[in-house]
Amino acid sequence: MARVIDLHLHSEVSDDSRAPVEAYLKWLARKRDERPLDGIVLTEHRQFDTRSDYRDLEDKYGMLILKASEVETEYGHVLVYGVNDAMLQRFDFSNVRLRAQEVIDEVARMGGVAMPCHPGRPTIGLIEHYENRPPLEGVVGVEALNGGSKKGENERVATLIDTYGYHAFGGSDAHLVSFVGICATEFEKEITNTEELVGALRAGGYRPVDFRVRRAPAQPASSGT
Amino acid sequence: MKTLYFEEVEEGDELPPIDLLLTKDFVRTYAKTAGMDFPRFTDDEGARQEGLPGMIAPGVLSMGLLARLIGEWNQAAQITRIGTTFRSPVLPDCHIHLLGFVTQKDAEQHTAECDIWMENDEGERWVIGTATVVLPTRNS
Numbered sequence: 001m002a003r004v005i006d007l008h009l010h011s012e013v014s015d016d017s018r019a020p021v022e023a024y025l026k027w028l029a030r031k032r033d034e035r036p037l038d039g040i041v042l043t044e045h046r047q048f049d050t051r052s053d054y055r056d057l058e059d060k061y062g063m064l065i066l067k068a069s070e071v072e073t074e075y076g077h078v079l080v081y082g083v084n085d086a087m088l089q090r091f092d093f094s095n096v097r098l099r100a101q102e103v104i105d106e107v108a109r110m111g112g113v114a115m116p117c118h119p120g121r122p123t124i125g126l127i128e129h130y131e132n133r134p135p136l137e138g139v140v141g142v143e144a145l146n147g148g149s150k151k152g153e154n155e156r157v158a159t160l161i162d163t164y165g166y167h168a169f170g171g172s173d174a175h176l177v178s179f180v181g182i183c184a185t186e187f188e189k190e191i192t193n194t195e196e197l198v199g200a201l202r203a204g205g206y207r208p209v210d211f212r213v214r215r216a217p218a219q220p221a222s223s224g225t
Numbered sequence: 226m227k228t229l230y231f232e233e234v235e236e237g238d239e240l241p242p243i244d245l246l247l248t249k250d251f252v253r254t255y256a257k258t259a260g261m262d263f264p265r266f267t268d269d270e271g272a273r274q275e276g277l278p279g280m281i282a283p284g285v286l287s288m289g290l291l292a293r294l295i296g297e298w299n300q301a302a303q304i305t306r307i308g309t310t311f312r313s314p315v316l317p318d319c320h321i322h323l324l325g326f327v328t329q330k331d332a333e334q335h336t337a338e339c340d341i342w343m344e345n346d347e348g349e350r351w352v353i354g355t356a357t358v359v360l361p362t363r364n365s
Binding site: 016018019020023026027030148150151175176177178179212214215 | 329
């Protein structure tokens with residue numbers, strides 16, 4: 001059972017990460033006091049990982065491990081939770097020009113939920129595209145807190161949420177082992193499987209949580225020294 | 226700098242951070258020395274004409290600085306692989322912070338995997354990456 005879950009991270013299954021899932025879990029066990037997570041959701045880029053079976057790791061580390069996908073659309077990147085065979089037959093997840101409205105509508109119809117991630121990021125985030133295109137129908141929530149965002153990106157999302165009434169969630173977007181769980185989502189109800197996750201994401205009753213620790217930089221030396 | 230043996234290195238160890246003022250003069254000198262004497266690396270106006278906000282540091286300079294992070298942590302660490310993702314242009318005349326952790330060890334190969342990254346004062350991670358290093362052992 002899980003209440004605090006990192007809803008967005010990438011393992012070595014993605015083409016831009018070398019992080020093994022077990023290394024993530026060991027890191028979270030080591031950082032338990034700073035990042036009190038109960039679960040993670042692997043959101044591999046442009047694919048759904050049908051091969052990996054993490055049940056042994058769930059038992060070994062006492063963590064919920066679920067699988068989802070990060071796909072690419074003309075409105076930016078979208079996380080798809082509750083991926084099933086019907087969705088994989090309906091969409092080519094490797095297509096970087098998926099139609100966002102189709103993804104949101106069809107994923108919902110097929111039992112999942114599609115939620116835009118890092119919406120404040122240039123080019124691959126929702127906000128920039130809302131400046132030139134009509135808003136999407138059926139969006140229930142957006143990633144309001146992304147661990148990889150730069151200054152101002154997460155802040156821009158607050159206005160988006162106020163305007164459209166979206167639910168807000170968080171994820172680390174970790175590609176490196178040591179970044180897992182720096183941002184996550186806290187649910188009001190326990191989550192034990194993908195179906196419950198999808199139901200909760202649709203219904204609301206969750207919030208982003210920020211576990212980042214800012215270090216105090218030392219007085220820097222010149223690069224020339 | 227010091228020598229750390231494989232047996233002394235633990236998963237979770239932090240590489241001692243390096244905090245630097247990355248000056249434009251340093252970047253210019255590096256670019257010219259490395260045969261990369263292009264406006265984007267040497268001149269603000271020239272860089273702006275290429276659509277950049279100002280002169281930027283070459284990617285190999287950033288990788289070199291991250292390699293320095295490892296070298297200063299452990300002078301005996303032999304880097305066998307280093308991979309980086311450039312999340313944002315590295316703009317000189319600012320403070321940068323080089324950070325890293327040992328995340329995995331391989332007892333058979335006597336290697337360690339390190340997360341390494343460069344961030345600014347705001348905590349924005351401009352360059353992230355990983356490196357694999359071979360470490361000496363007490364018995365070798």
